[in-house]
Amino acid sequence: MASRQSGSSQHRRHSSRSTNGDSEDVIEQTKQVITSLDDVVSNRPHQWETYLASARSAVTALERLHFFRDPARFAEQVWIIQGLQDYAYHDADTGCIEDIAEFCQASWLRVLRNFPENVEVLTGLGQNWLQRAQYTLARIHHEEGADLSSGGSQAGDIEDLLSLEEDAEWETVPPHPDPRRQGPLYVEARGYLQPAVDFFSRAVQSADSLGITTGDLLAAAAESQMSLGNVTAPPADEQFFTQAIWYLRYAAATPGYSLSIYLQQYLDDYGRYV
Known part of the structure; x- marks a missing residue:
């Protein structure tokens, strides 16, 4: 019994490390997407639609990870939201990417709860x-x-x-x-x-x-x-x-x-x- 409990505990610790590692990989991939969006907005705004699927995938990943609930990641949160927001409003006079703009607004509000x-x-x-x-x-x-x-x-x-x-x-x-x-x-x-x-x-x-x-x-x-x-x-x-x-x-x-x-x-x- 003791041996099985010990093995189970080790398995949970291993699974936790694996999950955390996977989460960090997703966050790093998301940051790469934001960097690409920054470049598009700054240098190639006419190509914004090419990156829409990647931007939406980043949003989905961040929602799944509940990324904006962790106050320890404040600087990263601000940088990511601002990058997505700049992309969502790349040509505000003609409108915005509605779902991404709303995600940014909701994410700011989540962060604001920790830093009012x-x-x-x-x-x-x-x-x-x-x-x-x-x-x-x-x-x-x-x-x-x-x-x-x-x-x-x-x-x-x-x-x-x-x-x-x-x-x-x-x-x-x-x-x-x-x-x-x-x-x-x-x-x-x-x-x-x-x-x-x-x-x-x-x-x-x-x-x-x-x-x-x-x-x-x-x-x-x-x-x-x-x-x-x-x-x-x-x-x-x-x-x-x-x-x-x-x-x-x-x-x-x-x-x-x-x-x-x-x-x-x-x-x-x-x-x-x-």
Whole structure:
């Protein structure tokens, strides 16, 4: 009896080592896939479909291994999710690879349970929602001729709300209702952009508390605020434009960081009104 128990115990230990070894092999293979996806997105985005089966196989393997439950593998988790997310949104204006984008979102949330204030994870979630909105914003631009996705229409919006002359009285200027902003595309865009704004705001707050706030994070947070302002009817949109200006000022003051030409022009043109 003792001998059989000992043999059984040895067999379990051997099986455990074998299983762990197999799991590590799968994870290494998955990392190789992510490296290939990074290369495709960076250098050959037109070939994205060639790698779709490999990407989906990687997703299936990670789900089977419950890879994102282990807090000890945080750095690997972030790198893998970001690689898959970049691939899923390789051309966000034309849409995304829906199942992979949703897997990335769910995976960020799993990691967030272990690291609820982590800046990288909160930023990754903000990016996921902001990129998801791009296709809807592009449709609004195409169907209505308002370049919301790049901020082109917010000139009129923010001027209506914020262009106060020195002797003007804000309270006497009534908001201008825009029925278009109650349409289904606008509702859809707000549904994507509100979570983006929320996650980026949390990321900035967390980064500030740690003293690690970057210009890139602030610029992305500003973009989410500007985009949400663009699809929100006045006077509610004012708060988003105002917050965007605040983020842009903060980013511009960050040592070693320069705003993009577009964002700097936006700050120069409309920052004086806030």
